[in-house]
Amino acid sequence: MTDPHSRRHTQQAFDPDRRRLLFGATVLPLAAGAGLALAPRRASAALKTSARIVIAGSGLGGIATANRLSRELDGAKITIVDRKEMHNYQPGYTLVATGIWPVEKVVDRNADLHPSGIEWVREMVAEFDPDGNAVVTDSGRRIEYDFLVVATGLHLDYAQIEGMDVDAIGSNGLASVYPSHLAAQATWQAMDAFRAKGGEALMTLPATPLKCAGAPLKMTFMLVDRLREAGTRSASRVEFHSALGNVFSVERINQDVLERWEALDVPVTFNSKLVAIDIGARRASFTSPEGERTELGYDFIHVVPPMRAPDVVKNSPLPWQEGGFAAGGWLEVDKETLRHRRYPNVFGLGDINGTPRGKTAATVKKSAPIVTRNLVDVIAGKEPAERFDGYTSCPLLLREGSALLVEFDYEGRLTPSLPMIDPLQDSYFAWLMKYRLLKPAYIAVAKGRV
Amino acid sequence: MYDIWLALNILFELFLGYLPLVAAIVVAWLVLMAIAFGRGRPGWRRGLGPALMLALLVAIAAFLAIPSLTKSSLSEMGYWVDWANLIAIALGFGGVALALAWPLFATLRRRFR
Ligand SMILES: Cc1cc2nc3c(=O)[nH]c(=O)nc-3n(C[C@H](O)[C@H](O)[C@H](O)COP(=O)(O)OP(=O)(O)OC[C@H]3O[C@@H](n4cnc5c(N)ncnc54)[C@H](O)[C@@H]3O)c2cc1C
Numbered sequence: 279m280t281d282p283h284s285r286r287h288t289q290q291a292f293d294p295d296r297r298r299l300l301f302g303a304t305v306l307p308l309a310a311g312a313g314l315a316l317a318p319r320r321a322s323a324a325l326k327t328s329a330r331i332v333i334a335g336s337g338l339g340g341i342a343t344a345n346r347l348s349r350e351l352d353g354a355k356i357t358i359v360d361r362k363e364m365h366n367y368q369p370g371y372t373l374v375a376t377g378i379w380p381v382e383k384v385v386d387r388n389a390d391l392h393p394s395g396i397e398w399v400r401e402m403v404a405e406f407d408p409d410g411n412a413v414v415t416d417s418g419r420r421i422e423y424d425f426l427v428v429a430t431g432l433h434l435d436y437a438q439i440e441g442m443d444v445d446a447i448g449s450n451g452l453a454s455v456y457p458s459h460l461a462a463q464a465t466w467q468a469m470d471a472f473r474a475k476g477g478e479a480l481m482t483l484p485a486t487p488l489k490c491a492g493a494p495l496k497m498t499f500m501l502v503d504r505l506r507e508a509g510t511r512s513a514s515r516v517e518f519h520s521a522l523g524n525v526f527s528v529e530r531i532n533q534d535v536l537e538r539w540e541a542l543d544v545p546v547t548f549n550s551k552l553v554a555i556d557i558g559a560r561r562a563s564f565t566s567p568e569g570e571r572t573e574l575g576y577d578f579i580h581v582v583p584p585m586r587a588p589d590v591v592k593n594s595p596l597p598w599q600e601g602g603f604a605a606g607g608w609l610e611v612d613k614e615t616l617r618h619r620r621y622p623n624v625f626g627l628g629d630i631n632g633t634p635r636g637k638t639a640a641t642v643k644k645s646a647p648i649v650t651r652n653l654v655d656v657i658a659g660k661e662p663a664e665r666f667d668g669y670t671s672c673p674l675l676l677r678e679g680s681a682l683l684v685e686f687d688y689e690g691r692l693t694p695s696l697p698m699i700d701p702l703q704d705s706y707f708a709w710l711m712k713y714r715l716l717k718p719a720y721i722a723v724a725k726g727r728v
Numbered sequence: 729m730y731d732i733w734l735a736l737n738i739l740f741e742l743f744l745g746y747l748p749l750v751a752a753i754v755v756a757w758l759v760l761m762a763i764a765f766g767r768g769r770p771g772w773r774r775g776l777g778p779a780l781m782l783a784l785l786v787a788i789a790a791f792l793a794i795p796s797l798t799k800s801s802l803s804e805m806g807y808w809v810d811w812a813n814l815i816a817i818a819l820g821f822g823g824v825a826l827a828l829a830w831p832l833f834a835t836l837r838r839r840f841r
Contacts, residue, residue, distance in 0.1 A: 378799060678799055678800070679795070679799060679800030679801055679804040680800065680804045680806065695730075695731055696731060698808075698809055699809060700807060700809070703806050703807050703809075704804070704806045705806045705807065705809065705810055706795065706800050706804045706805050706806060706810040706813075706814070707809050707810045707813045709798070709799075709800055709804065710798055710800070710813065713798055713799060713800075714798060715738050715742075717741075718737070718738045718739075718740075718741030718742050718745070719734060719737065719738050719741075721741050722734070722737035722738065722740070722741055727737050728730075728733060728734045728737045
């Protein structure tokens with residue numbers, strides 16, 4: 279396996295961006311010392327075991343767990359199943375989609391982040407058989423396990439929007455930041471073309487749980503800012519359609535955003551769900567809970583798809599059987615231990631979990647160590663000791679150069695990690711975090727260090 | 729504790745990303761130190777004043793430039809946390825400048841026996 283560090287250096291040695299060089303100088307003194315302390319090593323008290331552990335999904339959650347388990351366990355057979363070779367830094371998509379970052383910044387390689395000594399099966403899980411303690415891949419290979427970590431992320435259900443075509447993002451004023459790095463780039467093309475002239479913009483929000491529920495709001499703030507910069511704000515109308523009765527599930531943030539939008543002249547239509555789109559004619563249809571249908575023309579639309587568990591989880595015995603998470607097929611885990619409620623040798627991590635809020639990389643940052651510790655406890659024959667409080671975080675871009683750093687828990691309580699951070703204060707520091715510091719933090723999470 | 733650990737990790741990952749630059753600065757510092765100790769007696773005390781002046785200038789320049797180099801501006805400094813971070817980063821630049829400038833000025837002001 280290539281050394282992740284050396285590859286990253288070669289990639290960045292030729293980066294022409296002189297800002298990076300300047301900024302790099304600030305990290306010299308501390309980083310040199312930190313380097314020694316942070317060199318990867320096996321935990322001194324690694325648990326000896328011959329357990330077979332399968333991790334389904336090689337996104338942030340899967341890789342972070344693999345790195346941690348391979349340090350915490352001695353002798354375990356760890357297998358990651360996922361065909362995806364490219365690793366995308368999804369939290370950077372909003373920066374790409376609003377013209378702040380080049381797309382290269384959100385593209386890495388999974389191979390550079392995986393620990394050594396694990397098996398990587400480059401196939402997809404086609405079937406979960408938790409009663410037989412096995413997964414079956416799309417080539418038909420059956421992989422048996424003693425313990426399973428489900429980290430498949432979620433499914434973007436664009437099919438629920440009639441007429442929607444993901445391949446058309448970037449043309450005809452069609453934007454959607456979610457599906458991929460290329461869609462984020464194409465979204466910026468659409469936004470850039472739109473801001474040159476201005477016009478009618480429709481921003482949407484579905485009724486399902488979302489990954490990074492702040493992203494639709496960031497896109498709205500940034501669109502307004504881009505129009506203002508281009509001098510076309512007064513020639514434009516930016517309208518937000520939420521399929522819910524709010525725009526964000528945490529009440530204080532919801533209120534704050536609505537007040538800001540009122541000041542920025544962004545009207546919000548609640549309980550208005552995007553159900554169909556005619557891309558060529560630039561017309562979108564919304565329905566109310568009563569079934570009333572409204573068709574609107576637009577020059578620019580940002581489509582946020584309904585989200586649910588991937589079919590492979592949804593159609594397995596693993597999802598919630600009843601309650602609010604059953605419809606989306608979300609994984610039935612205990613929200614504190616993140617252990618499956620019916621299959622005690624199964625844990626869930628990341629976006630797939632049927633837990634309140636919490637579908638962000640920041641959630642994975644705080645929950646990957648908990649899943650790892652609890653799984654190690656279970657392997658050692660103990661009960662899981664660690665509890666997750668639902669920590670979620672979202673740097674909410676307000677405009678180029680300023681953001682809010684919003685952190686909260688399952689209960690929707692604001693939980694700033696540093697007491698001096700004011701979550702409702704426009705802040706350069708929050709911006710700097712998003713622009714420069716959170717990707718290194720993400721990589722450290724993936725490597726299982728934080 | 730966790731946040732200090734997180735901050736160290738962020739710095740470490742940044743450090744990895746800037747390794748060529750970091751290496752160049754370390755090499756430059758070693759060369760300057762070697763020269764300073766090479767011939768004669770380096771004038772550490774007499775070199776400190778100008779080195780501090782230069783470091784201060786670099787810190788001020790960084791303070792003014794960093795917001796725009798990170799696609800923001802001084803007018804976006806919302807509250808004291810923003811100012812404190814900007815000052816800390818600017819002082820970081822100043823510290824690196826001091827580390828390079830001090831042996832340089834100590835060499836320029838050395839005494840030969
Ligand atoms: C536009 C956008 C903005 C965001 N902004 C932020 C932000 O500002 N802050 C923040 O903290 N988070 C943000 N996020 C959310 C964050 O990126 C995710 O929450 C995080 O990546 C979740 O990690 P995960 O491992 O659960 O899923 P993912 O990282 O999505 O990985 C899932 C993996 O599972 C694999 N997989 C799927 N199905 C199968 C299968 N059947 N078999 C095997 N493998 C499978 C996939 O190929 C993928 O590699 C954002 C996300 C988006 C899209």
